Every structure is written in structure tokens, then in C-alpha cells.
Amino acid sequence: MIKKHIVSFSGGKDSTAMLLRMVEEKMNIDEIIFCDTTVEFPEIYNHIEEVEKYIKIPITKLKTQENFEYYLLNYEKKKGKAEGQLGYSFPDHKNRWCTSKFKKEVIKKYLKEKYPDEKIIEYHGIAYDEIERSKKNNEKNIQYPLIRWNMTEKECLQYCYEKGFTWKGLYEKFDRVSCWCCPLKNLKELKILYKTYPELWNRLKIWESKTYRKFRSDYTVEELEKKFKREDQQIRLPGL
Template sequence: MEKHIVSFSGGKDSTAMLLMMIEKGIKIDEIIFLDTGAEFPDMYNHIKKVENYINRKIIILKAENNFEYMMLHYEKKKGKNKGQKGYSWPDFRNRWCTQYLKKSVISKYLKKYKNDEIIEFHGIAADEVERLNKNKEKNIRYPLAEWNISEKQALQYCYDKGFTWNGLYKNFDRVSCWCCPLKSLKELKILYKKYPELWTKLEEWDNKTYRKFRSDYSIKELSKKFEGERNELYNLQLLPFM
């Protein structure tokens, strides 16, 4: 028996994909969201809004331990770093968060369908060629790509349906984990300016771990950089006095 599973990240592409699939009457057995514990607060509100809109339950899966625990407290059990506490900040070489908080969780969950053929639906747009080429696993479909829907079209479709993420996409290109070191400096600056409570959390974590937030900047260094840029703009009278 086939099981049709929608992988729902909550972002613009997976949201557009889900709503379009429902509109087209495509069979959906389950809708699954993987909660890392580091999602934007507005993302949790978005998920509830989508649930109410489609009148269906979105299954929220979580690893045994969330991002903060794995980053700061998890004790490594083997290897040269045995006994070391936490994986620290992820980077391009070690994206442990994707493996432990997403891939392993969904893999474990889907084992209950071991006697069924699982077809997963992922929200990757037609113009995300690189991601499509990297994701050629068996039994994964990409409806947006099949329908030639671009990222821009997917976002506008969601806006037309009334989904705004409280402005997240006006500030960020990607709205996955808010604490990701792989964000651009532009996005990190917006996080610093507009989400001070999250930035405070970054500072707290950065003070407790052993690896630099980025190869070029710690959170403390970024704070100093962004504050200096803001002061410079004030001095040039390009910003109103606050």
C-alpha cells in the first residue's frame, strides 16, 4: 500500500505545495513538520494558521533533545572528542542539526510504514535547480518543480491566501532555524535589529560553547560590528534620533 507523506517545513515553498496539492485533490495521508526547537516564534503561529485553514492536523515530530541541548549539553560518546559537551555551532562541514534533528527523526518515524511504499512530497521550487539535483532519492516527488512554480510564485501564492508569517519573508530569504550561522550578514543584522530577544539568546549560547559562531565572527564581534554601523549612520544623520 502506498503512503503519501508531505514534508512540511512551514516555509513558503512547502506551504504553497501543500495548499496546491489539496486544491488539486492529490492524496495526502500525513503532513509532517520537524521541530528543531529553534524555529522562529512566528513559524509556530503559521503552522497553527495552516492547520485551521486546511482543517487537518499537522504532525509535529521532535528529536529526544532539541537544538539547544545538542549544541551545549550532549556528551559525545566516542571518537577523539569523547566526553566533550555539545556539538557547538553547526557549519558547512558539520551540519549536525540537519542529521540529528531532522533526518534521523523522520527516518525513525517512517519505520512504522515498513510494509508500505512511502512517497514523500518535498517543497522545492522549479528554479532551485541545485537543490533538485542534490535530492534525487527514490520515491520523493517535487510538485512545485513538476508544475513549474518558482520561489517567487510560491511566496505570492501564499500571500494571496493570507499567509504572511508576520513579515518573516520581508526580512529573511530563508525562515528556517533563527539561530543558523549560515545566514548572510545582512540577515544576521536584521536579526540583531528587529529580534533583540533572539539575539540575546544567541549571545547566551555563544558564551557557553567552544566553537566560534562563524569562521569570521563571534556573536560578540557581530554585536560590536552592527552597533558600530548603527552609530555611524546616526552620526551621519541618516537615521532619526531614537
């Protein structure tokens, strides 16, 4: 059976380091796939263009027919107790619907249609210090080059910097550059989002006003904003 070597590329530091080194070591690459969640940081889209120019290999960009906002607010649930309810609302630890809707389902459908008779080998950018994540995946067709190379997250970022990729300072602000609207970001990162991306923050507030579940289990977007403002006021008070 013919094998096809498919690189899963998110545009983050780990998948970028994996892709650059695979190209450097002349490993087999039949296609590189980026799944657009439609809520990526603007810097990610620019980074992807830079990587394409650097490796001189086209990157396939996939996305669902509907965007994140549609699934968040307007998708009509078809079964179960929530049948007829509109929107999945914000994802959480128990229901990360965004991962399946914008990545797993999209890639699976695409590969099945394009390579119906080939054996697919996927390459995922999981770093050495996140090896436990790879153990949770039972699919035998997925390989983890970064783990084989013992490359940690810190080493992946440094490797990318040495190649000239900076994401326009995105990793100086955030530890992880997942979807900008992810409720699973820590409070430090959410405060940076509030202060440096006001347009995106305002969009979060609008979304929360239209859905049935608050942004996080511990805070609404409005509550977070008040918290961040209080913290800044305390810093500015004399004698503190």
C-alpha cells in the same frame, strides 16, 4: 504494496505553497509532517496553526526528546577523535548536524515505526529555481511537485500571500526563515535578528559563551554586535 503519501512541511514559503496546491489539486495526502527543531521563529508556529485551520487537515508535529540547546552544548560525543567532548557546537557548511538530528533521523524513525510495511512517497518543497538541490538527493521515493509545476521561490511566496498567509511579516525581514540561530544566515539577516529579536540574540551570546566554537568562522556574536552598532553610528553621523 500499499503506498503512503507523506508531505514534508517546514512551515516556510516553499513547503507551504506545495502543500496548499496539493490540497487544491486533490492530490493524495496520507499525512503531513512538521519537524520542530525547537529553534523556529515564533511566527512559524502561528503559521502552522493557520495552515491547519485553512486546509482542515491535522499536521503531525514531531520533535526529538532533547532540544537544540542540549545538542549544541551538552550532547556527549561517543566516538572518534572528539569522543567525550560535550556538544556539537554551532553547525557550519561542513557539519550541519541540526538537519540530521532534527529532521532526517526523526522522520525516518517515525515513518519506519508507523508504516513498516508500506511504500513511502515523500513530497519535498524545493522550488524550481533550486532544482540543483533535488539532483543531490538520490532517494527515489522523494517527489518535488514545485519543480514539476515550474514554481520559483518568488512565485511560491506570492501564491501564499494570495491565499492570505503572511507569517506576520517574517518574509519582509528575512529571505529565508530557517532556524533563527542559523550561522549560515547572511549578515543582513543577522543584523535584523539583532535589532528585532533582542531576546533571541541574547540567547545566542549565552550559547556562544558556553561552547568551544564561535558562532561563525568570521565573526563571534559579540563581534557581530559591535559591527552592527558601528554601522548604525556611521549612518547617524552628519554629513555621511
